[in-house]
Amino acid sequence: MNIIILSGRMARDCEPIYTDKGLCISKFAVAVQRPTVRRRSEETPPPKEICDFIPCVAFGKQAEMIANTLNKGNRILVHGRLHVTSYTTKE
Numbered sequence: 001m002n003i004i005i006l007s008g009r010m011a012r013d014c015e016p017i018y019t020d021k022g023l024c025i026s027k028f029a030v031a032v033q034r035p036t037v038r039r040r041s042e043e044t045p046p047p048k049e050i051c052d053f054i055p056c057v058a059f060g061k062q063a064e065m066i067a068n069t070l071n072k073g074n075r076i077l078v079h080g081r082l083h084v085t086s087y088t089t090k091e
Contacts, residue, residue: 006078008032011053016067026063028070030054030078056080 011029018024034050056078058066070076 002081004078004080004082006030006032006054006056006076008054008076008078010070010072010074010076013072014067014070016063023060024063024067026058026067028056028058028066030056030076054078 008030011031014026014028016024016026030053032052032054034052036049066076
């Protein structure tokens with residue numbers, strides 16, 4: 001089973017693209033904060049907040065809704081599948 005749920009903020013504005021057949025494809029990124037570890041004592045500095053920027057793609061009616069209603073900084077909840085790709089450069 002491949003299910004992922006992300007809760008975060010839109011890291012950039014959506015980039016809607018329409019195919020020749022009229023299908024909307026929206027590309028956007030979600031900024032998700034990782035949980036931080038609590039301090040052991042008052043003398044230790046507070047932990048730095050770590051944020052991951054997850055690229056996302058939506059299709060069809062959902063893509064149109066995201067493109068028309070959400071902007072950078074809006075909170076968003078994403079439910080979908082995780083797909084990891086890798087590539088090799090010439091160097």
